[in-house]
Amino acid sequence: MLKNHNNNYKFNIDKFYKNYLKGPRIFKNRDALESSYVPDKLPHRDTQIKDIIEKTACALLGDTPQNFLCYGMIGTGKTVTIRYVSQKLAQENSKIKPSWIYINCNIFSTPYRILAHIYNTISRQDKIPPTGLLKDIIFKNLIRLLDSKFGNSIFFLVLDEINVLADKKGFNEILCDLIKLNENLDNCKTSLIVISNKLKFWENLDPRIISNLGEEHILFPLYSTDQLKDILIERSKISFLKGVLTKEVIPLCTVLATMKYGYAQKALELLRRAGELAERAQNKIITVKHVRKAQKELENDYIKEYIKNLPLQAQIILLSIYLISKFNPEHTIISGDIYNIHSKVAELIPGVRQLTRRRIADYINDLSLVGIISAEVKSMGHYGRTKIIKFDIRMKLIEKALVKIDRIQGILNYKPIFL
């Protein structure tokens, strides 16, 4: 924002607000396009809802529902369906009101933290510190707390995104603990609902746990383009004012989302952004143009945000690749190059240590997994076997993201010396 001498902004705030407030309205309920929103209708999830309702209904009578597993690709409505059912269950007029606790394994990613999180959510007075105690002690405390606070009722534990823990050490341990929890409770009973974004996440799971999660798991299949369209139509009725959508908008959102991402969250986000763009431009209606622009923004923002949140070492690895491609565009980049440049760059940044080849290899794999770079194993005969690495996205975008990182921006023009 530009300033002139009188300390007045050239950007006139008052005027902006005035225009904004009297400008055309687009949204009726913006939140309805957030992925956390639970609508009254969930199109194309009838079988799953029925399944879950049947499995959980006995909680209303005070019986313990069996543990079960929901699985399906990201954005297929697993979480929202569970939330939907939990709301329905809460609305029932029964003596026993089940309680719910929702745990995202992305955030609470170890046995200790999950147990502590459950404890801290329930307990008002004493909190368990984020680290320090023995896990067994938390376990015992939690049992005491659950039994005393939740007499004879049912406690649902929802473990979402369990797949992110799949290759961690404590993976089996977490589920074991939670299953054990139920066995050790006297009054209160818990029921475990596990949600996985990966289809075959149970491959390295203890067979005992698998059997505990029941035989039939609930599958959430991908939405087809038509189904996705229904969802968008349903949500847009809630979120937008009448008549603001031109008729091509939803089909386009659906197609873009199906092609690029294949799941519902992105389609909803696309729609929301398109609406916001229209709003900002003070347009009365949302058109295809807004959707296209939103799509571009969405993609760029996602990548920039992702890079921004990467660990510093991973950012330095990206920087290393960037520097090689910038100053030596013809060069085919192999793992060893990245190791060399990384070592040099690390020396330039205070407090950053050099890494071993092994560690660098892991970072390279991570980055290629999310699609920022591509890394292809190739044998070069007598010249060894290595990975050929290149950017999978435009360099400009990488640059834009790297400039924003304080500790790196000074080195963006460092020219590495090649042998």
Place this chain on the structure above:
DNA sequence: TATCCACAGGAAATCAGGGTGT
């Protein structure tokens, strides 16, 4: 066709930094 480069990538150990109760 045997060789050998420059790594790939699994498993286990180690380190550092957060914390605890005694």
Place this chain on the structure above:
DNA sequence: ACACCCTGATTTCCTGTGGATA
């Protein structure tokens, strides 16, 4: 102060390998 816990990041050690070259 001390022994110990939990965790994430990294190192150490390791075995394996595709294919151009000698």
